[in-house]
Amino acid sequence: QVQLQESGPGLVKPSQTLSLTCSVSGGSVSSGHHYWSWIRQHPGKGLEWIGYIYYNGNTYYNPSLKSRLTISMDASKNQFSLKLNSVTAADTAVYSCAAFDSSGYEVEYWGQGTLVTVSS
Amino acid sequence: QSVLTQPPSVSATPGQKVTISCSGSSSNIANNYVSWYQQLPGTAPKLLIYGNYKRPSGIPDRFSGSRSGTSATLGITGLQTEDEADYFCGTWDSSLSAWVFGGGTKLTVL
Numbered sequence A: 001q002v003q004l005q006e007s008g009p010g011l012v013k014p015s016q017t018l019s020l021t022c023s024v025s026g027g028s029v030s031s032g033h034h035y036w037s038w039i040r041q042h043p044g045k046g047l048e049w050i051g052y053i054y055y056n057g058n059t060y061y062n063p064s065l066k067s068r069l070t071i072s073m074d075a076s077k078n079q080f081s082l083k084l085n086s087v088t089a090a091d092t093a094v095y096s097c098a099a100f101d102s103s104g105y106e107v108e109y110w111g112q113g114t115l116v117t118v119s120s
Numbered sequence B: 001q002s003v004l005t006q007p008p009s010v011s012a013t014p015g016q017k018v019t020i021s022c023s024g025s026s027s028n029i030a031n032n033y034v035s036w037y038q039q040l041p042g043t044a045p046k047l048l049i050y051g052n053y054k055r056p057s058g059i060p061d062r063f064s065g066s067r068s069g070t071s072a073t074l075g076i077t078g079l080q081t082e083d084e085a086d087y088f089c090g091t092w093d094s095s096l097s098a099w100v101f102g103g104g105t106k107l108t109v110l
Helices: none
Strands: A003-007 A018-025 A034-041 A047-053 A059-061 A069-074 A079-084 A093-101 A107-110 A114-118 B009-012 B018-023 B035-039 B046-049 B063-068 B071-076 B085-093 B098-101 B105-109
Touching: A003 A093, A003 A107, A018 A034, A018 A093, A018 A114, A034 A069, A034 A107, A047 A069, A047 A079, A047 A093, A047 B098, A059 A069, A079 A093, A107 B035, A107 B046, B009 B018, B018 B105, B046 B063, B071 B085
Parallel strands: B009 B105
Antiparallel strands: A003 A018, A018 A079, A034 A047, A034 A093, A047 A059, A069 A079, A093 A107, A093 A114, B018 B071, B035 B046, B035 B085, B063 B071, B085 B098, B085 B105
């Protein structure tokens, strides 16, 4: 059973970079069994897929966020991370890390999510 | 506005059956696998249905999924009070080149 835990600042100033890390237990980011993903939910809105990274470092980003986005992994720490540049209030959301099945067809595991507020 | 459309809420009484719809288009539901998730209050979402109709191990057969054309449906029979949760659908959208989700449906078991 894979478990995922998000960590990072809960408050980010406008124009700065939002940085979050997901710690993985019960599985390995190097295994190829999952696509390691970030998903967010704006207050009162539906879910938005941000992107994912595969064990070989290949990344797949939501085109709507691609210009501001970097997802990376640290196999030595069994973690993967999200960096979103030039944030605005519109980036305020609950950010969750998740693990898609190796087929990429479904999300097998989700983290609890962490609220990130963009405000000065 | 979510790419996939779900009713905001449904309600039913214990023991009854309920269905939750997820409406999309030819670029998503019609040509890609649909999955369904359950999010109990205060918890992380859980995979309920994948590959349109398959259940992961441990998911009771009271939960079922189907797909027809550009729509998918989650069915829950023998409703229990513990089924009260938010349910949402998801799939790949080939036009957007992105994963997309429904807006979620809140199930109330009266």
